[in-house]
Amino acid sequence: xxxxxxxxxxxxxxxxxxxxxxxxxxxxxxxxxxxxxxxxxxxxxxxxxxxxxxxxxxxxxxxxxxxxxxxxxxxxxxxxxxxxxxxxxxxxxxxxxxxxxxxxxxxxxxxxxxxxxxxxxxxxxxxxxxxxxxxxxxxxxxxxxxxxxxxxxxxxxxxxxxxxxxxxxxxxxxxxxxxxxxxxxxxxxxxxxxxxxxxxxxxxxxxxxxxxxxxxxxxxxxxxxxxxxxxxxxxxxxxxxxxxxxxxxxxxxxxxxxxxxxxxxxxxxxxxxxxxxxxxxxxxxxxxxxxxxxxxxxxxxxxxxxxxxxxxxxxxxxxxxxxxxxxxxxxxxxxxxxxxxxxxxxxxxxxxxxxxxxxxxxxxxxxxxxxxxxxxxxxx
Amino acid sequence: xxxxxxxxxxxxxxxxxxxxxxxxxxxxxxxxxxxxxxxxxxxxxxxxxxxxxxxxxxxxxxxxxxxxxxxxxxxxxxxxxxxxxxxx
Numbered sequence: 001x002x003x004x005x006x007x008x009x010x011x012x013x014x015x016x017x018x019x020x021x022x023x024x025x026x027x028x029x030x031x032x033x034x035x036x037x038x039x040x041x042x043x044x045x046x047x048x049x050x051x052x053x054x055x056x057x058x059x060x061x062x063x064x065x066x067x068x069x070x071x072x073x074x075x076x077x078x079x080x081x082x083x084x085x086x087x088x089x090x091x092x093x094x095x096x097x098x099x100x101x102x103x104x105x106x107x108x109x110x111x112x113x114x115x116x117x118x119x120x121x122x123x124x125x126x127x128x129x130x131x132x133x134x135x136x137x138x139x140x141x142x143x144x145x146x147x148x149x150x151x152x153x154x155x156x157x158x159x160x161x162x163x164x165x166x167x168x169x170x171x172x173x174x175x176x177x178x179x180x181x182x183x184x185x186x187x188x189x190x191x192x193x194x195x196x197x198x199x200x201x202x203x204x205x206x207x208x209x210x211x212x213x214x215x216x217x218x219x220x221x222x223x224x225x226x227x228x229x230x231x232x233x234x235x236x237x238x239x240x241x242x243x244x245x246x247x248x249x250x251x252x253x254x255x256x257x258x259x260x261x262x263x264x265x266x267x268x269x270x271x272x273x274x275x276x277x278x279x280x281x282x283x284x285x286x287x288x289x290x291x292x293x294x295x296x297x298x299x300x301x302x303x304x305x306x307x308x309x310x311x312x313x314x315x316x317x318x319x320x321x322x323x324x325x326x327x328x329x330x331x332x333x334x335x336x337x338x339x340x341x342x343x344x345x346x347x348x349x350x351x352x353x354x355x356x357x358x359x360x361x362x363x364x365x366x367x368x369x370x371x372x373x374x375x376x377x378x379x380x
Numbered sequence: 381x382x383x384x385x386x387x388x389x390x391x392x393x394x395x396x397x398x399x400x401x402x403x404x405x406x407x408x409x410x411x412x413x414x415x416x417x418x419x420x421x422x423x424x425x426x427x428x429x430x431x432x433x434x435x436x437x438x439x440x441x442x443x444x445x446x447x448x449x450x451x452x453x454x455x456x457x458x459x460x461x462x463x464x465x466x467x468x
Contacts, residue, residue, distance in 0.1 A: 020401070024404075033419040040408070040432055040436070041433065041435070043404060043436065044405070044432070044433035044437040045437070045439050047400075047404060047436075048401070048436070048437045048439065050394065050397040050398040054394040054395075057390060057394055058390075058391070058394065061390060070391060073392075073395040077394070078399070078401075081399045081400070081401065081404075081405070081406075082403065082406040083406075085402075085404070085405065085406030085408075085409065086406055086409050089407045089408070093410040093414065097410075097414030097418070100408055100410065101411075104400070104403075107400045108400055111393070111397060111400060115393060119390070119393055122390060207410065211410065316438075322438075323434045323435055323437055324438070326434050327430075327431040327434045327435045328431075330431045331427060331428075
């Protein structure tokens with residue numbers, strides 16, 4: 001929808017965000033459990049364009065070489081958001097458990113004003129379309145590129161719903177990216193169960209103090225963002241100007257990060273016991289969160305390069321798989337950690353992430369050959 | 381200059397937007413015990429409020445994302461998006 005020139009990117013943003021704020025307000029005043037569950041679904045539903053169209057808007061504004069810079073702030077937003085949530089709520093919840101819900105409204109309403117008044121339209125086709133409309137007053141023959149081709153609803157639907165699945169099934173690189181990012185994201189959400197058990201149970205921290213531990217996720221993310229930006233500025237972008245780096249070169253930071261990610265998880269798993277100071281598993285979390293930030297960055301820049309035509313749909317499919325798996329982790333993680341204990345439970349997840357290391361190396365080495373065989377991919 | 385401002389603006393807007401939406405997912409966790417007492421439901425039922433939010437986050441993109449737009453960028457590898465717009 002956001003790809004249709006007549007509409008542009010902004011109306012879906014603005015409309016869904018208005019609904020998001022309205023649902024948040026209703027959620028904060030309603031007193032009925034089933035209604036809360038339904039409204040939570042709607043809240044997530046209306047908040048979702050930020051993720052899909054956000055990436056598209058950023059790609060509108062940046063050249064291919066600079067796009068990773070744009071993604072840094074955006075990925076930081078979606079990565080730090082869940083980590084700050086418990087902290088924002090933990091101190092407010094002691095007076096009234098509805099405060100967290102009001103906090104969403106408090107954060108959302110000012111941004112809504114800004115978005116409604118100031119958000120610039122970025123879709124090239126929409127801007128050209130509007131310009132053509134203005135010019136037509138004097139030169140009736142002017143047509144925007146979007147007006148010369150006809151939109152076929154069936155083609156759009158197939159592109160949006162069928163193609164991503166087909167690509168994911170036929171191209172192992174994309175399938176791997178989907179599964180691995182889903183696993184990393186699922187592990188991240190399972191921390192919301194692991195932290196209370198580890199820091200509340202083993203280290204006997206109260207709820208408020210425990211929620212401060214989530215800051216370690218943000219520390220890791222911030223460190224990784226700085227290092228990654230430095231890598232782009234001093235190593236990667238100079239290389240781009242000297243010669244054309246191959247597409248797989250964009251995975252180089254992730255090649256290091258996949259190892260660190262697993263190492264951080266093992267560190268958290270094996271150090272989380274009373275005889276070890278609590279800072280040690282927390283450092284493991286910092287390593288995990290920093291390296292998974294880099295992995296997400298690499299995936300986000302790698303995927304669109306091979307499938308420019310289907311990129312929005314691919315992001316959407318990737319998000320879909322990731323969220324379904326994260327939701328699953330939310331439901332089962334607690335029982336896994338209670339049955340196996342934190343040490344063994346996280347070791348299981350870390351063991352799964354070892355598979356990701358081999359996958360990343362494989363794609364770095366053979367990705368070009370895989371793309372050559374795929375009929376959807378765009379050659380170099 | 382105006383372009384740079386616009387880029388900064390859009391980046392902060394989309395990032396803050398994304399931040400709020402994702403913050404909204406986990407912000408409810410500390411309320412779990414209170415809700416369990418208030419509505420006398422078990423923990424796994426309360427956890428649904430997080431799981432279903434995360435699921436909800438993904439339905440709209442599936443419907444709203446569609447076909448080509450980066451094609452223009454790819455075809456003009458050397459060309460920045462704003463170069464396209466500067467032709468008036």
